[in-house]
Amino acid sequence: MVSENNPVTTELRRIRDSIDNIDAALIYLLAERFKCTKQVGLLKAEYDLPPSDPAREKQQIERLRRLSVDAQFDPVFAEKFLNFVIAEVIRHHEAVR
Ligand SMILES: C=C(O[C@@H]1C=C(C(=O)O)C=C[C@H]1O)C(=O)O
Known part of the structure; x- marks a missing residue:
């Protein structure tokens, strides 16, 4: 058991504070999206347009994969994440028809 004022505990708390701020920013960004x-x-x-637009999705995925490489972030995860978000968006689009 490490004490409250242990340097490791302090460092962990500092990093976790940033993680909490980032998680909050992600929620606000997703809400705006x-x-x-x-x-x-x-x-x-x-205008009776189809809920999904595969050509647009292809462009977005290619772009995010490029950005991920630049950011030293896993492009496979970026693609999975975008697909997850887009699937939810399409579900919403189908529901409002
Ligand atoms: C938002 C749109 O609808 C769908 C959802 C997308 C998205 O969440 O980025 C992209 C393409 C479409 O499949 C759109 O056509 O722009």
Whole structure:
């Protein structure tokens, strides 16, 4: 058991504070993204456009994979994450038709 004032405990708390801030930022960013995709979904419903756009998704995935490499981040995970988000967006688009 390490004490409250142990240097390791202090360092762990400092890093975890940053992790908590980053998680909060991610939630706000995702909320903004879903506000935008909601508008897209309403436009698509109004003009009878298909909920998904595979060509656009392909461009986004290629772009995010490139950005991930630049950022020294795992491009496979980036693609999985984007696909997960897009699947939820498409589900919302189907629901508002
Ligand atoms: C938001 C859109 O709808 C869908 C969701 C996308 C996304 O979440 O980025 C991208 C393409 C579409 O499959 C769009 O067409 O722009």
